[in-house]
Amino acid sequence: FRVGCESGTYIRKLVHDWGLVSGVGAHMAELRRTRDGVMTEEDSVSLYEVAAAFYQLKKEGDDSLLRQVVKPVENVLTPFSSIYVKDSAVDAICHGAQLSVRGISKLETPIIPGQPVLLKTLKGELIALGKAAQGHGWMLKADSGIAVHLLRVVMPIGYYPKLWKSRK
Numbered sequence: 001f002r003v004g005c006e007s008g009t010y011i012r013k014l015v016h017d018w019g020l021v022s023g024v025g026a027h028m029a030e031l032r033r034t035r036d037g038v039m040t041e042e043d044s045v046s047l048y049e050v051a052a053a054f055y056q057l058k059k060e061g062d063d064s065l066l067r068q069v070v071k072p073v074e075n076v077l078t079p080f081s082s083i084y085v086k087d088s089a090v091d092a093i094c095h096g097a098q099l100s101v102r103g104i105s106k107l108e109t110p111i112i113p114g115q116p117v118l119l120k121t122l123k124g125e126l127i128a129l130g131k132a133a134q135g136h137g138w139m140l141k142a143d144s145g146i147a148v149h150l151l152r153v154v155m156p157i158g159y160y161p162k163l164w165k166s167r168k
Helices: 011-022 047-060 064-069 087-094 136-141
Strands: 081-085 104-107 116-120 126-132 146-153
Touching: 047 064, 081 087, 087 126, 087 146, 104 136, 116 146
Parallel strands: 081 116
Antiparallel strands: 081 104, 116 126, 126 146
């Protein structure tokens, strides 16, 4: 049988309880995860495929196979709304600065206060994960203020040039 569930659901316990209720007893012989978030079983690759791609990179300097089996992190984060950040604000965020409305280039709506959001470059590269301090309506109208509180910075410092000035 198939079960669609959230993380934290104990499928073995579900099978055991089903056996108790039916009066015949039951235990699980096999458990296979066919989907996790936006990733399906068809998106998965074997460790052998990853190892072969890495071997090709090391021996031949060719990363084409590795790019086929290892996908960008942005692919699994599609359920979250994105805020596209001006190039001038990217390095400041990489250094831990909160996102001000002045650093926003465009928004994917809806953005709900307190909900997780992705901060991306104009090229769609993931900079950081954050929590919206305000909603999209406020972000579009405000001239100043913090729009997003950072939770985790993903992009390394120096990946984008430093275009911000520190206060003296």
